[in-house]
Amino acid sequence: MSEDLKMEKVYDPSQVEGKWYPYWEEKGYFHADVDNAKEPFSIVMPPPNVTGALHLGHAIDSTIQDILTRFKRMQGYNTLWLPGTDHAGIATQAKVEEQLAKEGTNRHELGRDKFLERVWDWKREYGGRITGQLRRLGASCDWSRERFTMDEGCSEAVRKVFVDLYNKGLIYRGNYIVNWCPHCHTTISDIEVEHVDREGHLWHLRYPVKDSEEFLVVATTRPETMLGDTAVAVHPEDERYQHLIGKTVLLPLMNREIPIIADDYVDREFGTGAVKITPAHDPNDFEVGLRHNLLSISVMDREANMNEEAGKYQGMERYAARKAIVKDLEDLGVLVKVDNHQHAVGECYRCSTVVEPMVSKQWFVKMAPLAKPAMEVVKEGLMEFVPDRFAKIYLGWLENIRDWCISRQLWWGHRIPVWYCEDCGAEICVQVDPESCPKCGSKQLKQDPDVLDTWFSSGLWPFSTMGWPEDTPELKQFYPTSVLVTGRDIIFFWVARMVFMGLEFMKDVPFKKVMIHGLVLDAQGRKMSKSLGNGVDPLEIIDQYGADTLRFMLITGNTPGNDLRFHPERLEATRNFANKIWNASRFVLFNLQDFAEGPRGDLKLEDRWILSRYEETIDEVTAALDRFDLGEAARLLYEFIWNEFCDWYIELAKGRLYDKEHPEARHTVQSILLEVLEGTMKLLHPYMPFITEEIWHNLPVTGESIMIQAWPQVKGYQDSSAEKQMNQIMEVIKAIRNIRAEMNVQPGKKAEIILVAPEQETLGVLEMGKDSIRLLAGGSQVDVVASLEVKPAQAASAVLEGVEVYLPLRGLLDLDKEIARVEKEIAQAFQEQSRLAGKLNNEGFVAKAPEQVVAKEREKLEGINGRIGALQVRLAELKEA
C-alpha cells in the first residue's frame, strides 16, 4: 500500500470523528436560512432535560432525526433541525436541592430568589453538557437557533398562552382532588402517576348503625383514611341495604355520625357492597361527595403524615397510622376480617413514592374543547402517525381525557401569571406584571406562588422556539414542521399537548407527521433505568466504537415503532462493517492515484451489473427513507456494499486494475469504482456521517463536504439482462468453489474447469464471463474452457440450469461417491419437478393465477426438466466409466 495515502489499515473513528463536526459547524452547513426559495423541511428536537446526560433513548431519537435531516438536506430542501433543552421543573429542582443538602442547607433557608439564582447557575454550568454530547453523535442541528424552555422568548410565549386560555375560560382555578406526591411536595398530573400492581389487603370494618342493633360492614384497602370518612355508600338497588339508606352509622374511633347514602358508583359484587366514602383522599369518593354534598375531611398533611383531624393519630406517618388504626380497630372488635388483595397503587413517576390523592386549590386546563380539534386533525388525516397504530393510542387518550392540573408547588419553572389583590381579593391574570390592582388600585398584590407543569411550556415548543408570539419569518418558513420524531412514551405528555396548543394558537397542526420509535431495552428486554443500573452510556460506546457505529447499530435490525434490544455484540458487527467500508475505500483510493477524468471504454458484464445494482440501490434506499423505514434502507446499503460491491465487484475489478497492458480498461474500472463508491458514500452519509466524510475527502472529487452534495440520482444504468447474466456467472463461480472445497482442490492448485452449455446463447454468456470465472474461482492457476459438447468423465461435476460445470480429476475421482452425489441431486430435482408439475396441472392455478406467475413456473419446470436430462446423461456416463 502506498505511503502517501494516509489511511490506516484498521479504521479508527477516534482519529477521524473529532475533526469533522467543528468543520461542518464552522462552514455553517447546519444553519437554515429563512429567506430561502427552496422547499422547507423542518424538525424540532424533543428538548432533552437540561439536567440530563445523553442516554441511548436520546441517541436513537437524535440519530433518526439526523438521518432524516441530512437526507433531506442532500435532497435540496431548506432544512432546519431546531435544537434546545427543557428546564424540567422537578428534575432540575431536585438536583439543585441535592446540592444544597450536601452544603447542609435547603431551599427554604435560601429563599426563593436565591434558590432560583442557584438553579440558573447550575443550568449555566451543566446545561450545555447534553448539547455537547449530541455534537459527538454528529447531530446536524442548527445551534444558532438553540432554545431553552425558560429563555425569554419561550417564557413570553408561555405567559401569552396562559393569559389567552384564562381569558377564554379554558384555564381555571378550583378546589379539586389532585395527585399529591409527599416526597416531591407537589401535585402531579394524572399521567405522571404510574399504576403499579401491589399485594395489599382488604380490611372489612364493621360500622354500627345508629339506633339499631345492626352493623354495616365496609371493605377498604386503606383503613387509615377511615378517619376522614363522611359517609357510607351502597348501591341504590341493593336489596340488602334498602332499609338502611338514609340512616346513619357511627364512625368508629372518631365517633362521628355519618350518613348512609345510595350511589350508582358502588359495585354490589365487590367486597360487601358497602363503601366507606372519604372525599378528601380518594378521587371517586370525591365525586360521590360532590354529588351528595358531603363534608371533605383531610386527615393528612403535605408530608402524608396524619394531621390534626386525625385525633390521637396526629403526627404519625400514614403507614404507621394504618398499623395503629388496624390494631385499635381490632381491639374494638370492629375488624371483621382481612383478605389478601392485589390492587393498583399510584406512584409518582419520578420518585416512586405512593401518591396521595388530596383536595387542594389548583390550576387546571379545561380539556374537552381543546381535545376535540386535536382528535379531528388525526381523523381527517391532516396529521399522520408513523406507524399509524399510534394514532389509535393517541385518540383513545384524548377521548377520555380529564382536565389537566397544571400548577406545581415548585420554584423552578414558569411562574403562574396570576396575582391576588390582598385588599379586594381580585384575581388578576395579565401578561405584564401588574403594578396595582385594576379593580381597587391597591398595590398590595401577591403573585400565585406556584409554577406551571413543565409540559405546559413543552407543548408550545414547535412555535415558541420560532419566535411566537411575534409573527416571524421562521414561523412562515418552517411551521408546521415536517415531522416530529419521538419515543412512544411521551405521546400523551408531549405530542398531544403540542397538537392542541398548536391548533389553538397557530391554527394549524405543529407537524404533519409524527414518527414514533420504540425504547432501547437492555439485553434481557428490560427498560434501561437508573434503579436497575442497566443503562449504557452512549459516550462510552462512541469512545470505543465511534459515533457512526452507534448510529448505524441503533437503526438496523429494527422496524419502525418497535423496541430495540441492546446487544453489545451488535456493536462489533457494525464496527466491522465500518472497517469493511474503510478498507474497500482504501483499496479504491490506492488504485485511483493515477486516475484522471475521461470517457470510459467498453463496459464488461460486471461493470454493467454493478452500475445497475447501484442504481437500484439508490431507488430502494431513497424509497425506504421516504417512508421512514430507516432500518430497511440501512440493510439495503449494508448488503449492497458488502455482498455486491466488495465481495464481487472489487474482486472482479482486480484483473483489469492490475493489467498494465491495457490502461484504458484500467481507467474504465477506476471510473466505475469511483462513481459507485462516491455515490454509495453519499447514500450512507445520513447514517454514518463521519466515516463517509473522511472517505469522501480522500476521493478525487471536488467540493467542500459530502454533507452538502446532491443526493444520488439514477442515470439509466439499470440493466436487467446484465443482472441476469451476471447472476448466471455467479452461480457458476459458486458451483466451482463448492466443488473445489468439497474435493479439497486447494485454491492455489492448478486446475482446469470445463463448462458445458447446451445452448449457444448460454455459451455466449459463459464466454463473456470467463475472465470473471477464472478470477474468482481459482485465480490464474485455472483454465476455463467453455464448450457446447459434453466431455470429461473423470471429473467432479455440478449441473446447474443450462450449464454443467466439470472439474477434471484424473484418476482421483471417487466414482461411487460421485455417482451417489449425482443420484441425490436427481432425486432432489425430481421432487422439485413434481412440485412444479403439480402446480401447473392444477386447473385452478393456471386459470386464476396471474399470467406472469404461471409463465414463471412453466419456465422453472422447463429448466428443471433440462437439468434432470443432463443429470441423467451424466449419471449414465459415470456408470459406464
Place this chain on the structure above:
RNA sequence: GGGUUUGUAGCUCAGCUGGUUAGAGUACCGCGUUGACAUCGCGGGGGUCGGAGGUUCGAGUCCUCUCAAACCCACCA
C-alpha cells in the same frame, strides 16, 4: 377489565401491498494469511415460520380461535 406489540435457524432480528428451494448478523464446523480488510475470504451444517382451524389456485404474509411474553390504558373501594 380494555388495548397494542411480539412469538421465524442456538442467540438477536429482517421478510413491504399473499406467488422462486424462508433471509441476515452472530455462534458453530471445514479450508485459506505474498498487495483493501483475519474487525477478512471461501465453503458448509442448522428453521416449515408458537399451536389449531379457515379463506385462497397458492399463506411465514389475510381471517377466527388458542397458548406464551412484553407494554400501555382503566376510579372496583
